[in-house]
């Protein structure tokens with residue numbers, strides 16, 4: 001009989017521990033979600049955020065612009081079909097005669113044949129935010 005007491009109190013403690021654990025199990029993931037940084041942002045999330053030059057370079061690498069252009073900072077971008085994009089920011093004109101403004105560059109990237117029907121640069125199917133990020137990189141780069 002007297003042996004029942006310690007077991008009872010043990011069970012009580014066990015219940016308390018189980019309850020506390022259950023509470024922690026529920027609470028911990030919510031706290032962790034607030035505190036821990038999420039997975040690293042995807043390229044499209046980085047494009048949607050304020051563009052940094054690295055975003056444009058990643059896009060140009062992913063889109064294969066380097067098959068036709070030499071592009072500083074983009075691995076494997078040694079193409080010679082089109083002009084080198086090095087020092088683009090310092091050129092007064094792009095694509096033979098368009099004043100080199102951010103707007104014209106973005107329009108060009110979105111649809112080159114619409115501005116110069118005979119151009120060898122194809123419409124690469126860029127989304128506007130991708131064209132903006134690339135233009136930002138090319139105009140940021142002064143080498």
Ligand code: HEC
Nearest residue numbers: 063065068081082083094095096116119120121122124134
């Ligand atoms: C199939 C080859 C090809 C691909 C792929 C290509 N381009 Fe071009 N690009 C050209 C050619 C050719 C020109 C020259 C056009 C002209 O003057 O009519 C050009 C011109 C340009 C210009 C104007 C440069 C200047 O100084 O006149 C920019 C900027 C440019 N391309 C960026 C890009 C970007 C960014 C990509 C990838 C999204 C890309 N190109 C993909 C062939 C290509």
